[in-house]
Amino acid sequence: METWRSCATCGVENDLDDDLCIICADERQYLPPGGQRWTTSAERAAEGCRIEIEELEPDLYGLTAHPKADIGQTALLVRSPAGNLLWDVPGYLDEDATAAVRDLGGVAAIMASHPHMYGAQLEWARTFGATVWISEKDRRWVRREGPELRTWNQPFEVLPGIQASQPGGHFPGSAVALWSAGAEGRGVLLSGDTIAAVPAEGWVTFMRSYPNQIPLSAAVVDRVAGAATALAFDRLYDNFRGVVPMDANAAVRRSAQRFVSWVSGEHDADT
Ligand SMILES: [Zn+2]
Numbered sequence: 263m264e265t266w267r268s269c270a271t272c273g274v275e276n277d278l279d280d281d282l283c284i285i286c287a288d289e290r291q292y293l294p295p296g297g298q299r300w301t302t303s304a305e306r307a308a309e310g311c312r313i314e315i316e317e318l319e320p321d322l323y324g325l326t327a328h329p330k331a332d333i334g335q336t337a338l339l340v341r342s343p344a345g346n347l348l349w350d351v352p353g354y355l356d357e358d359a360t361a362a363v364r365d366l367g368g369v370a371a372i373m374a375s376h377p378h379m380y381g382a383q384l385e386w387a388r389t390f391g392a393t394v395w396i397s398e399k400d401r402r403w404v405r406r407e408g409p410e411l412r413t414w415n416q417p418f419e420v421l422p423g424i425q426a427s428q429p430g431g432h433f434p435g436s437a438v439a440l441w442s443a444g445a446e447g448r449g450v451l452l453s454g455d456t457i458a459a460v461p462a463e464g465w466v467t468f469m470r471s472y473p474n475q476i477p478l479s480a481a482v483v484d485r486v487a488g489a490a491t492a493l494a495f496d497r498l499y500d501n502f503r504g505v506v507p508m509d510a511n512a513a514v515r516r517s518a519q520r521f522v523s524w525v526s527g528e529h530d531a532d533t
């Protein structure tokens with residue numbers, strides 16, 4: 263019998279004796295009014311939870327739990343000839359989603375951009391026989407262990423044609439994945455919360471906490487943007503359905519310059 267549970271707020275798996283979900287108790291997230299609640303797959307199923315799957319571009323699919331079973335992310339499934347990558351992970355999995363993802367070729371590798379996106383990663387890994395890649399710097403946030411987990415700390419090809427690296431920022435190990443075949447071969451950056459699209463077209467931002475709006479320093483934003491813009495991509499997908507459809511590399515560069523100029527006081531006369 264399964265003994266694991268997940269946090270009702272962030273959807274991250276937990277089979278330890280934690281009173282509080284350490285991810286939600288951290289200043290980057292939040293505990294809901296009323297405090298910590300845990301839930302199970304069976305409870306989610308009884309609430310009618312399901313995974314909606316949609317094609318975002320050829321060989322790229324968005325997976326979203328409805329009602330929300332995680333932080334609210336849209337996980338991304340990248341199809342490749344060498345197997346599929348599940349990037350950021352829904353907090354839920356059922357037989358319908360399993361069948362639909364099997365039809366898309368299953369899952370060979372799982373990687374969350376950072377701990378907020380761990381979701382039900384071990385459950386997905388066991389269902390599909392996939393490896394879960396965990397950033398060594400963020401290892402302590404894993405709350406359900408299994409032999410499927412492997413750590414990494416240097417840029418590497420998580421699957422042929424998909425390069426993972428860690429600009430950091432939002433978390434010390436915050437990652438991005440470069441899918442070179444994406445955007446008709448112009449390159450796609452899966453940016454997680456490391457770089458987030460904003461409502462204004464062609465702009466992104468960088469934050470320590472998105473819900474609590476805690477910024478990063480000028481030096482860190484410069485470093486994160488420098489690492490990302492060294493990669494060859496034209497389109498960017500964050501983990502909440504934010505997209506910069508073209509010229510995304512330039513958008514990251516220009517947005518970092520704007521961010522740095524504001525937090526450095528260059529525009530203080532305008533405030
Ligand atoms: Zn949580």
Ligand SMILES: [Zn+2]
Nearest residue numbers: 376378432455
């Ligand atoms: Zn996050």
